[in-house]
Amino acid sequence: MKPIKFTLINPTSDLWRVQAGEKPRGSRFFRFSMLSSLCVAAAMPPHVETTIVDEDVEAVDFDTDADLIGVSFMTYNAPRAYAIADQFRARGKPVIFGGYHPTFLPEEAIRHADAVCIGEAENNLPRLMTDFAAGTLKLFYRSDLVDLAALPRLNRSLIQKQHYAPADFVQATRGCNYQCRFCSVTAFHLHHFRTRPVEEVIDEVKSLGRNIVFMDDNLICDREYARELFAALVPLRKRWFSQCGMGIAEDPKLLKLAADSGCKGLFVGFETLAQEELRSWRKKPNLGRDYLAIMDKLHAAGIAVCAAFVFGGDEDAPDVFPRTLDFLLESNAETLQATRLTPFPGTPLFDDLDRQGRIIDKDWSHYDFNHVVYEPLHMSRETLDQGVAWVLREFHTRRRIGRRVRRCLGYMDPAVVLAGVLPLNVGWRHKLTADGNFGRGTVFSPAGPDAA
Numbered sequence: 001m002k003p004i005k006f007t008l009i010n011p012t013s014d015l016w017r018v019q020a021g022e023k024p025r026g027s028r029f030f031r032f033s034m035l036s037s038l039c040v041a042a043a044m045p046p047h048v049e050t051t052i053v054d055e056d057v058e059a060v061d062f063d064t065d066a067d068l069i070g071v072s073f074m075t076y077n078a079p080r081a082y083a084i085a086d087q088f089r090a091r092g093k094p095v096i097f098g099g100y101h102p103t104f105l106p107e108e109a110i111r112h113a114d115a116v117c118i119g120e121a122e123n124n125l126p127r128l129m130t131d132f133a134a135g136t137l138k139l140f141y142r143s144d145l146v147d148l149a150a151l152p153r154l155n156r157s158l159i160q161k162q163h164y165a166p167a168d169f170v171q172a173t174r175g176c177n178y179q180c181r182f183c184s185v186t187a188f189h190l191h192h193f194r195t196r197p198v199e200e201v202i203d204e205v206k207s208l209g210r211n212i213v214f215m216d217d218n219l220i221c222d223r224e225y226a227r228e229l230f231a232a233l234v235p236l237r238k239r240w241f242s243q244c245g246m247g248i249a250e251d252p253k254l255l256k257l258a259a260d261s262g263c264k265g266l267f268v269g270f271e272t273l274a275q276e277e278l279r280s281w282r283k284k285p286n287l288g289r290d291y292l293a294i295m296d297k298l299h300a301a302g303i304a305v306c307a308a309f310v311f312g313g314d315e316d317a318p319d320v321f322p323r324t325l326d327f328l329l330e331s332n333a334e335t336l337q338a339t340r341l342t343p344f345p346g347t348p349l350f351d352d353l354d355r356q357g358r359i360i361d362k363d364w365s366h367y368d369f370n371h372v373v374y375e376p377l378h379m380s381r382e383t384l385d386q387g388v389a390w391v392l393r394e395f396h397t398r399r400r401i402g403r404r405v406r407r408c409l410g411y412m413d414p415a416v417v418l419a420g421v422l423p424l425n426v427g428w429r430h431k432l433t434a435d436g437n438f439g440r441g442t443v444f445s446p447a448g449p450d451a452a
């Protein structure tokens with residue numbers, strides 16, 4: 001078959017996009033995974049030569065001799081994806097799209113592309129590329145959920161590893177069986193959770209470096225599977241990091257097995273301290289949990305926690321900011337993801353707020369957790385924006401980072417503290433300065449006129 005040159009682009013925002021010849025901006029810790037692109041490349045038939053261009057790392061060459069352009073994007077980078085596609089198509093290059101945003105809004109996306117891949121790439125691409133070669137490309141390629149056994153091997157040399165977080169990224173599972181109303185991931189995977197055969201995951205992990213990140217949505221959704229995976233990881237003596245539900249802390253055997261198999265850090269969606277909010281968001285697994293006790297148990301197992309909190313739900317008034325900060329400091333969360341509630345297209349939350357006429361901004365570039373795009377119930381949009389910025393700023397003062405790092409040296413592997421917790425905290429300070437949160441974080445006052 002005639003070789004096909006395929007350039008696959010990851011668009012980014014003005015803030016992080018590098019110009020030709022420029023070095024990537026910001027900490028490499030905030031550039032990671034690239035699994036979307038690597039999986040797309042791996043799903044291509046053998047006669048397709050893929051080049052990956054990540055705009056966080058290098059500039060797009062609009063004069064490329066590629067036969068086909070692909071663009072992978074979520075909601076915040078849709079406008080940039082469309083601008084790139086329009087420019088290529090004006091030069092006669094065909095463009096295909098894939099990722100979260102085109103999956104949820106294919107009719108919008110197709111106005112800028114020749115074909116849209118709806119859902120995962122693995123089943124769609126062989127069909128799409130056959131049609132492309134025959135000149136019979138269709139507008140939409142829709143896939144059933146992919147069977148995760150025998151996924152094609154990834155060629156990690158397609159990315160410039162030195163510009164990304166110093167770890168290897170792998171998926172053992174996809175999706176999550178929670179039904180959270182704000183979550184794009186569970187909507188994308190049609191509320192299903194799937195696993196790869198443990199032997200295949202272990203085979204892949206064996207070929208990689210010491211630090212592994214399982215880029216899974218909820219690694220312990222199937223506890224039996226998690227036990228099997230963790231047990232198989234023990235002899236490999238890796239350090240691993242992932243994301244999972246807080247239930248792991250209340251399953252002592254599973255937690256011990258995770259720690260014994262090298263788990264050093266978990267991203268945990270605490271989401272909110274308000275029980276009513278958890279109920280309305282359908283985050284049932286968090287209901288009634290003692291968050292401080294959960295944190296203590298994870299720390300006692302030597303596991304660092306990236307605590308994720310979402311602000312701006314209908315239960316939140318301005319006192320939510322100091323209360324949540326108190327929890328974060330008391331529990332010694334090692335890192336923080338504090339976000340403004342963002343109704344992504346495709347989620348039940350988006351449909352609810354849209355129906356209520358509360359979404360006031362549909363400029364997709366603002367769907368980056370750094371803008372307020374809807375009308376909150378118990379505070380102004382400005383207060384929500386500034387309150388989140390305040391929490392982020394207060395959490396990342398130099399004094400608090402110092403205290404946090406000293407405290408976690410008492411219960412964690414020092415190598416992980418010095419090579420992970422410390423640079424991540426410092427990296428956040430830089431990122432928050434660059435994206436304006438540090439500035440906006442000085443405006444909110446916990447006892448200000450808006451405070452409850």
Ligand code: B12
Pocket residue numbers: 010012013016030031032033034035036037039040070071072073074075076096097098099100101117119120121122125171183184185215216217344345367368369
């Ligand atoms: C890694 C990651 C990133 C990386 C992206 C690097 C990269 N390109 O890999 C970084 C750190 C840069 C990032 C940033 C952000 N991210 Co992010 N990210 C993720 C994460 C955790 C994993 C992505 C991944 O590797 N998935 C594994 C691959 C295999 O799955 P996949 O992406 O679905 O890819 C498959 C299909 O979609 C399809 N496909 C994808 N692209 C293409 C392209 C073509 C041409 C084709 C044919 C098919 C195809 O095929 C793939 C294989 O089947 C996801 C969550 C998730 N579970 O996906 C969030 C996620 C995508 N991110 C999200 C968000 C909101 C962001 C931010 C905007 C905000 C934030 N702070 O997190 C920022 C933006 C930062 C900025 N510059 O301003 C949201 C997106 C929601 C939405 N609907 O838009 C997600 C879903 C997490 C969430 N909270 O809900 N992110």
